Amino acid sequence: MLYVINEMVIHKETRRAFWPLALAVLMAACSSSPNAVRTAPQAAEKPAQKQAPAGPNTQEPAKGTTPTGQLPDLGNEDINGDIQAAPPEKSADSEKEASALLEEGFAAYQEALADIDHGQLEAALVKLDEAYAIVPRVKLAADSSLLQEKNDLRFLVAQRVQQVYALSQQFSRSRLRTGTSVNNSIPLVENEWVKKEIDSFTGPEKAYFLEGYKRSGLYKDMISKDLSTAGLPEQLVWVPMIESWFKVRALSRARALGMWQFIPSTGYRYGLKRDKYIDERMDPVKSTEAAIKYLSELHDMFGDWTTALAAYNCGEAYVQRVIEAQRINYLDNFWDLFNNLPWQTARYVPRFIAALLIIQNPAKYGFDLPTPDPPLKFEKIRISTPVKLATLSQALGLDPLVLTILNPELRFDSTPNYDYELRVPEAYGAKCLACIATLPQYVPPDVVTDRYMVRKGDTLGEIARKYRTSVDAIVRLNGLHSRTLIREGWVLRIPVSGFTPPQAGDSPPPNVKPGDSMTYIVKPGDTLYQLSKTFNTTVEKIKADNKLASDDLVVGQKLVIQAGRS
Secondary structure (H helix, E strand, O other), X not given: OEEEEOOEEXXXXXXXXXXXXXXXXXXXXXXXXXXXXXXXXOHHHOOOOOOOOOOXXXXXXXXXXXXXXXXXXXXXXXXXXXXXXXXXXXXOOOHHHHHHHHHHHHHHHHHHHHHXXXXXXXXXXXXXXXXXXXXXXXXXXXXXXXXXHHHHHHHHHHHHHHHHHHHHHHHXXXXXXXXXXHHHOOOOOOOHHHHHHHHHHHOOOHHHHHHHHHHHOOOHHHHHHHHHHHOOOHHHHHHHHXXXXXXXXXXXXXXXXXXXXXXXXXXXXXXXXXXXXXXXXXXXXXXHHHHHHHHHHHHHHHOOHHHHHHHHHHOHHHHHHHHHHOOOOOOOOHHHHHHHOOHHHHHHHHHHHHHHHHHHOHHHHOOOOOOOOOOOOEEEEEEOOOOEHHHHHHHHOOOHHHHHHHOOOXXXXXXXXXXXXXXXXXXXXXXXXXXXXXXXXXXXXXXXXXXXXXXXXXXXXHHHHHOXXXXXXXXXXXXXXOOOOOOOOOEEEEEEOOOOOOOOOOOOOOOOXXXXXXXXXXXXXXXXXXXXXXXXXXXXXXXXXXXXXXOOOOOOOEEEEEOOOO
């Protein structure tokens, strides 16, 4: 049996040893999409070319040539070369013959899927071998309608090979787990970068560290069990310590949310649902399952946990680009890449190692770790009625936070209007179901938005004050990357609550002349921004004249305002 990767042919008996390299070639070829496949140049399909002269400072053949009896160069430049549609040879198969070959390839692929479902991985590889060997036999013209099918077959086979390899590795890990200490899975070096993070944890971040460690007790047992089932190192249970201090509703500036800090696109990729009522990135159970899938794939991709963790922080595509930019391709572990990674990512892995060192030996680093919170215990009930958690808690005589802590994925702390599994304290299931039947349905508020075109001199703070909202709400609603940078002409969506903002440039009361000072009594709905526009002055001047520490106003409050000039 032969395993074909473009012009390279690998015998079955050497395939196992060649898997990582084969997968790198295959997935580099297919990582963009089935519609834009990238692969190693297919020498067999290209017309003969004149050999280029060797480079001026090397004894090696010029790029694109191969010494007799040697494998082609497998450097990044060759692997990632753009695909060029090969012109059909004079003896090319007809469209009908090509179609028959593709049908044969897809049939072998379907048989491989069935073998994977039944856990017959070796048999699946045999079928995938057969399917992929057909790809170079399909000769097509550049405008053939079958090109997409050929590329699809190549892409699908590459995906399944990676899946089989990952499953095989997982099986091997589970078999060896009893004889191998998982605590040695991630090397705990204590270099200068790790020591800096230890100093931070023992200094300015010590209170956060202790709070995070205490909070970890709520979820640690659940995470450890899932990691063990997946055959991953138990040390990964502390990744949420670095990501969020184990806060299930933590939100970063990059819109990463939850204990495991998933951005929306990665959350969708690993099955975390988002809608009007829920965001499963905040669910500790579901987000843990997604994080384990992601971490497993990253480890299969990069081969070591430190690099996998770096990719978890900044994305596998970024790490892959850094690896490809290395002058020596095999220098690809985390510490080789350290200086070329973003500062936050370069710091991320040392922080993780520092946390592990402290947790393993707290006394050495001057820590007296608190007793972790007890694990969450609950049962589930299935309901389809929207109900406010606070109302249900009150009816059951529970602390209002209990149901919120058990169901953090509920965006409005209310259940959705479709079938939903609600977590409730143990022994409360029947009581909750009976109680919900007597409660009024809750309708969460819709986010009403207005549109505002940014004018010269506008700031987000002024716009937020004008519409009685917050800068954070505007930034979040518009996906802005900065709290300070907006440009004239931008159209922003502004969250409003039935509030009609005052029009800029409204005239001051007729009895007030420019330069006059007056005492103004604050009325309902007044804002500093509105008053500044009404009296042709500025928010800062009103605050300075009245020694105001914030923008908040109280109905009935007296303000001294000096009208400006029109």
